[in-house]
Amino acid sequence: MSESFGFIHERIEIKVLVLFIMRRLSGPVSPDVLVGLTLCDDGIGYFDVTESIAMLVETKHLKLEDGKYSLTQKGERNGEILEKNLPFSVRKRAEDATTLVRANISRDAMIKTERHTNENGEHKVTLSLSDGVGDIISMELFTLNEEHANSLEKGFRKNAEKIYHAIIAMLVE
DSSP, rough: OOOOSOOOHHHHHHHHHHHHHHHHHHHOBBBBHHHHHHHTTTTOOOHHOOOOOOHHHTTTTTEEEETEEOOOOOHHHHHHGGGEEEEEEEHHHHHHHHHHHHHHHHHHHHEEEEEEOOOTEEEEEEEEEEOOEEEEEEEEEEEEHHHHHHHHHHHHHHHHHHHHHHHHHHOOO
């Protein structure tokens, strides 16, 4: 560890901070997002964070599936016990940083896209938007090919709410 400004300097403190952050998120996150959120204190370095995350996976506090980290029960339990030891200012910065990520995770969970290819080789994509209870809109569209399906999925993920509101507005005109 290098000599730095900030409140967090020890490996154990970085691990506790990672668990603190993961306890505030509503779902799995990519390595880049987790590292970025953890670098909220000037005393923390990139390599110290990545090594700490790897150690938390080894000790089964975190798990890595499909390229994303999530908290295990062990991580949840130990994080809850230890997080009070983090300086208040670091906890506050970490909580503030997780707000937008948490909103994005919740939004992504409400948008679903699926691809289907029928026996005739026709491509179809199903796009749906949920309110957290059930689908508020779902549509199936035939596509020209995989590339077209990709474009439709990407566009829907980016604009799902706008698409929903536009359809509703057109229907009630």
